Amino acid sequence: MIKYNKIYNKDFLDFSKKIPEETIDLIVTSPPYGIGKEYEKKIPLEDYLSWSTKVFTEFRRILKDTGSLFYQVGTYVGEKGVHYPWDIMLFPLFVNLEFISRNRIIWIRQHGTHAKHKFSNRHESILWFTKSHNYKFNLDGIRVPQKYPNKKGYRKGKLYGKFTSDPRGKNPGDVWAFRNVKHNHEEQTVHPCQFPEDMITRIILATTDPKDIVFDPFIGSGTTAVVAKHYNRRFLGCEIVEEYVNIANHRLKGEPDKNNNFPNLKTLRHYVDLTGEDIAKFTYSRQVGKVPTPSKNSRIFSENYHLEKTIERITYEAENPRFKGECK
Template sequence: MLKLNEIHLGDCLEGLARIPSESVDAIISSPPYNIGKSYESRRELNEYLAMQREVLRECHRVLKSTGSIFWQVGVYADRGMHIPLDVKFFPILEDLGMIPRNRIVWVRPHGLHAKNKFSARHETILWFTKGEEYNFFLDEIRVPQKYQNKKSWRGANKGELTCNPLGKNPGDIWLFQNVKHNHEEQTVHPAQFPEDMVARMLLSTTKPGDTVLDPYMGVGTVAVVARDHGRNFLGAELDPSYHAIALQRISGEPDSEGVFPNLKTLRDYTARTGDPVEKFRFQVQVGKKPTERSKSRMFDEAHHLNELHTRLESEETAFGQRVRGESDGPHKLPSQQKHQLATGDDTEPLGLF
């Protein structure tokens, strides 16, 4: 039997076999996409899906009747074909008798630039519940309203707030920055979940003390978020080096040489202990030396979202001007300018997962 807060080192089907039926409140995971990343062997699509069907059958078994599955996937790309994997996973989950609740689009502003089709700029998260009765704690995950303090100026509700002061439903289009480059959570893993994104799934469907499972735990993001929010975790990871990083992230301690798996773990440690950041290093050293959070030049999620909105708005305006013939002289959208410079491989999906 897998103990609570343990990550099985080995295949997820072995790990799942060690979990009792109906014992898990939520499953949050991103399986290998079968695109030939360092941690996966590429298989024929049907063979891959048959294997995933087995894993999901086991996930369904261990889930409580009120439980949820969030299955995050991208695309399967082969010889110029582009197959969104959620389309393939949807019937697998339905065949298990599960009930679809949302198909969430995770917008990915960066990635390879395609030559023969539109560049892929989103992935998806399928949210299914095991039964009709399920948890959804909306107040835990509300986001600020656009006009948070706007009040009615006439009618029966004059002077009252026009919208919920707790914030609004975040919707099903998510803009979390993927964990790359200057992201403080970046470890050596090529396909990590952003912690905030996991928190949204976890907080909306579980309570403190509940248990969350990730059968493809990678470097332990789901476990770290579960720890931070008072939930238990269970999981499996095949690769011993990722498994070791997950354990170190969960412990929050440096190794014997003062090295952390990522900058975030380092900064959390120094904030907790008062030790100076200069004493330590992290595996994916982004700057020359780690800075205090307050002096950091790394940007938080809000900054990246603003940046994305600004870029999309300016592209829309430029596009509108071009369509209306308002621009003077040849004019290129920012994305087209980049496209000219890029030499992306069209057979790759995003180059992110």
């Protein structure tokens, strides 16, 4: 029998056999891409697609009828740099298994490597599927501020002179700008491609209720479990690399190890905020400066800030091409 609130050090397709049918409320994950990252082998595209079909068949079996699946993917780069967007390649597999598509969310980034022979990648996507039409979507749990909260109706009619925007905030839309966990992000562990916690928070709050079961079959450094625990959901995780399972458990525990080290700056800051201990006594993996900075000095900007900055930047770049040559 599997236990909840636990991360298993297993291969997903072996582990999934232990999960009973229709028990999971939400699956949220980012899979290995088979492109030769440090935790995986490069595998041919056909093999990857047949592995994916087996994985999605298991997802369908273990999801409750009211359940949701969020699958976050980027691109597969084939021979000679040929570009295959994973969401386009995988979408037919989901549809063949009768998953019902709800959204294709575009996750944009301000930064990344600069390509030389094509446009630089600045987005990934998240496919949202449900198993039936009887699914959960709690919009009130995830509203964001209105752009023009003080706008009033100006046409004669019922709304004339009244506020036209919902004071509770608006739907966040399907373009998300959560900061990627790189560089000096306070959540960064030694894992190379973590989810940002705020992105998983939105997904969990929108599609689950307290005590629901949230499963990440490729959980890496444990982000999904950390967020699920924080919001009083039960979690279940699976991860093939033991080192990542240890990091995930360390994040969940939130205490220093025997060397007074933490898996990331966020966990360290949280610990000293709670205990009042001197932050200079501790270190964290991927430490940048000599002494960790406390949470009062942290500079964390909202998703909206990143979204607006990105749009400002893209608009500026479109309006100011470096070369304004005449058309020939």
